[in-house]
Amino acid sequence: MNAAAEPVLLARRDAVAVLTLNAPDRRNALTGPLREALHDRLASAMADETVRAIVMTGAAGTFCAGGDVAAMEPGAALQGRARVERLQRIVRLLVGGPKVVIAAVEGHAAGAGLGLAAACDVVVAAHSARFTSAFGRIGLMPDMGALWTLPWRIGLGATRRLVFCGETLDGTEAARIGLADFTCDPGAALETALDRARAIAAGPSAAFALAKTMLARHPVALDAFLPSEADGQGLLFASEDFAEGRTAFLEKRTPVFKGR
Numbered sequence: 240m241n242a243a244a245e246p247v248l249l250a251r252r253d254a255v256a257v258l259t260l261n262a263p264d265r266r267n268a269l270t271g272p273l274r275e276a277l278h279d280r281l282a283s284a285m286a287d288e289t290v291r292a293i294v295m296t297g298a299a300g301t302f303c304a305g306g307d308v309a310a311m312e313p314g315a316a317l318q319g320r321a322r323v324e325r326l327q328r329i330v331r332l333l334v335g336g337p338k339v340v341i342a343a344v345e346g347h348a349a350g351a352g353l354g355l356a357a358a359c360d361v362v363v364a365a366h367s368a369r370f371t372s373a374f375g376r377i378g379l380m381p382d383m384g385a386l387w388t389l390p391w392r393i394g395l396g397a398t399r400r401l402v403f404c405g406e407t408l409d410g411t412e413a414a415r416i417g418l419a420d421f422t423c424d425p426g427a428a429l430e431t432a433l434d435r436a437r438a439i440a441a442g443p444s445a446a447f448a449l450a451k452t453m454l455a456r457h458p459v460a461l462d463a464f465l466p467s468e469a470d471g472q473g474l475l476f477a478s479e480d481f482a483e484g485r486t487a488f489l490e491k492r493t494p495v496f497k498g499r
Contacts, residue, residue, distance in 0.1 A: 263299035305350025319476020354383025377484030
């Protein structure tokens with residue numbers, strides 16, 4: 240497979256592994272192949288003793304447009320739950336893995352892309368980046384651990400704004416409320432993230448790994464939270480509202496939700 244066809248690219252910058260979501264025609268949406276490749280690449284980098292920090296970014300000026308809505312067939316709750324659990328393997332690696340992960344966000348971090356960024360230890364965002372929950376548009380609640388990571392990062396009030404009001408935040412506002420940690424000019428997110436990653440890679444990796452383990456215990460253990468997320472999202476996959484939301488998304492129209 241040539242590099243252009245690989246759903247996730249892996250490059251090394253000395254002790255830093257750079258993972259690039261590489262589905263620009265889908266704005267790096269988490270299709271099945273990309274999701275599996277991201278998990279495998281991330282697991283490999285976490286296990287590689289020569290990797291001391293990880294940077295995650297997206298190809299062609301977009302971080303991640305979220306889930307692959309076209310592939311989200313409404314159906315039984317167990318099917319929806321199984322899909323979410325496959326995504327959660329990535330969240331567990333990001334939050335619980337021993338290496339510090341920095342998200343370099345250009346363009347959109349929407350839906351699951353927002354959750355992906357929020358699960359990283361450090362977020363670098365271009366001023367022009369766009370963060371949005373987006374799940375409500377298709378009748379689902381946030382997943383990818385976002386209802387665990389977002390309150391931790393930005394508090395309950397700002398989380399409610401994103402989830403219930405559907406607000407889109409640019410990189411500057413994201414940094415103001417704590418969703419992003421550093422901002423930069425458009426086009427500079429990757430290099431800014433690499434600068435941070437190199438400094439982290441030169442630090443005490445064993446201490447950082449233990450610190451990540453301790454941080455993952457707050458405020459509620461991730462392993463206690465994620466099964467509830469999967470249960471709830473599984474039920475929503477079986478709802479009429481999700482079926483309508485998905486159809487409206489694909490037809491590029493406003494959904495008409497009925498609350499069931």
